[in-house]
Amino acid sequence: MADNKSSSKKFRSQLWFDNADDIGMTSMYLERYFNFGLTPEELKSGRPIVGIAQSGSELSPCNYIHTQIVDRIRDGIRDAGGIPLVFPVHPIQETGRRPTAALDRNLAYLGLVEILHGYPFDGVVLTTGCDKTTPAAIMAAATVDIPAIVLSGGPMLDAYWRDRLSGSGTTHWEARKLHATGEIGDEDYIGMALSQVPSTGHCNSMGTALTMNSLAETLGLSLKGCASIPAPYTERAAMAYRTGKTSVQMVFDDLKPSNILTRAAFENAIAVNTLLGGSTNAQVHINAIARHMGLDITVNDWETYGYDLPLLVNLQPAGEFLGEAFHRAGGVPAVLWELQQLGKLNSDALTCDGNNIGSRTTETRDRRVIYSADAPMKEQAGFLSMRGNLFDAAILKTSVIDADFSRRFLEHPDHPGKFEGRAIVFEGSADYHARINDPDLNIDESCILVIRQTGPVGWPGSAEVVNMQPPDHLLKQGISSLPTMGDGRQSGTSGSPSILHITPESAIGGPLALLQNNDIICVDIPNRRVDLKVSDAEMADRRTNWRPEDLDTQTPWQQIYRDNVGPLSTGACFEMAVDFESVGTKIPKHNH
16 A cells, blocks of 8 residues: 555545635535534644444444444544544344334435535445445445445354354244244243343354455455454454554545455355355345446356355354354455365455455364365355246355255255245235144145245335244144245345245235245256246236235335335345446535
């Protein structure tokens, strides 16, 4: 990187604070910041102004750590010659927000774009943590395209339920099954849930939070080793300081998202997601970030660049360990090392410190946690891109297909990887919870559970509900999973091998809307197809008689969201928003 002390470039913020051609507006912009002691001498000094997008709050507990370490970011910015300005971003909390936190990703994105465009920022530190805070922030940085760096908050410490590891989310799905079979009561159910939360931080399993922050590091937007540092570790505050310092250098070097978020970087992210056993939600968020960067990453790309790679990271839900072990084993740099050994790392991709991603690799310190590419946990562990007469696009996460599921559905000697099942259809999660144990449905161990009206338009926002567990009578027989599919999403902490993100969704008339109970569905994994065994004439008749469900729109934002959102396959972006690029170069009009 260049020496910032030798730079004489004029920064964007000086058009607010040091404009000799319009002393009246300059004085107006200067005066109100003086009310908390930020002096004209500082603002007129020509030093870059770096925003700190504060995502932490009591409403966002997974990001709360940022309220405790924000001063270290400030210190880093000041010591590097910048001026920090902290501002809040719209809160996103996965487990607290109803009907889904997915509604908030695009809202936080829009708000952050307006802040970065309309205020005097030369660069920004994006504080992230919980699932959708990371893509929302990066999407906005991509649209504005001013120097931006990601500081994740880090996972919680490893947790335990009785004598075994208790992974965030993963333990909740286990508790739900134990409660259904009567093995635990209400008090232990709540106890298991609370056991997952030993400290500040986001999910300690390889759910969407740890996945997306690992992919932010893979993309080159975080410093080396940032993603895996547990929130309470002293290393996290030290990383905050170094991130603040780097943000200023990025401004001096004019190192922007458009320099970092290249096609090569996104291909690296897809590949690393496979090695991690990462969340299916990564497909939605990575595709969205790419679109806002002006790049086209498709569902098919996830299979092309990810499927034939191995699962190496032994973290729940696909494995055994949790976030602290991942960090001690080397975190993302160790995963990148393995990808490099496979010859699949685009090593020249640029990162936020001015070095390429190939310089960030380090061999693991613990082969129990990060396996060798020569002896992986599983071969061919990436997402499959599925299609058929029920939908145009969907994904299937193969890394969580366990031996029992494979034996029951995928290992028939006459048609390996292919099975048929009777569809049991639910209209959203309330319907599922109300009827899953209805004996009249006659659910057996060969059925396929289908949930619809759960996509971006139908829910709205797309719900994490596709990982449906079998009815209680099957659980008591030891049948812990059935094939599931739907037009919504599922938690990254879930180990369900579901067919997800079905596009087009049922609410807008996708073929899934025409599916009926007891229809036969054929799943053909080798040929990447899911087909409904119903005649064309019958489907045409159903189409004629189909009427859309009445959508319960409860707030103005829900209506705006439904009117503008695209499908999960392309990132669930606001379609009109992807046309806006590099808006930070477009200086807005004066306000008086």
